[in-house]
Amino acid sequence: QVQLQQSGPGLVKSSQTLSLTCAISGDFVSSNSGAWDWIRQSPSRGLEWLGRTYYRSQWYHNYGLSVRSRITINPDTSKNQVSLLLTSVTPEDSAVYYCARSCGGSSCYAFHAWGQGTVVTVSS
């Protein structure tokens, strides 16, 4: 059973870069049957899908329209983890951030496993 353990700072200053990591156990980030997503949740924006990375003989990425110019999701095969970088943050980026897994023997269009969530506050 896959488990996702998130880590990263809970406080980021405006205009700086938010950086979070999701350590994977029970699967491999480079698995041909998995996909790794980042999702955030805030009272003002609700649940918002941010982006995904997955490996199918090569790495693929796709990102949400609202953050496309600021986001990077990087797989790290040596540590079996996936990271989220969000640049030029503002207080509107304050949210609970989740990593999640899709596919893995089930639908690639739903989020079957979730990390514990990281509360991120952007200070102005």
Next chain:
Amino acid sequence: QSALTQPASVSGSPGQSITISCTGTSSDVGGYRYVSWYQQHPGKVPKVMIYDVSERPSGVSNRFSGSKSGNMASLTISGLQAEDEADYYCSSYTSSNTWVFGGGTKLTVL
């Protein structure tokens, strides 16, 4: 991409059935059979209850069912129980190769 539309709240008594709607467009809900539903208790992580419109993950009670007609998807919970009280969110794949969520529905078990 606009959020999918859900009612803010629904309620029902134990043993009853309730249905939560999720309305989108032909670019998301109406265009694909990739609607999923999530249950979230306060302070907890979302949990998938239905995927691909009507499929139930292993371990999810068969009291939960999903359907879709046109641009609207629905989640039905039958035999309502106190433990079902939670927030419910729908999600859909979109024609932009992204995912969109609904605003959430608070279910109260009376």
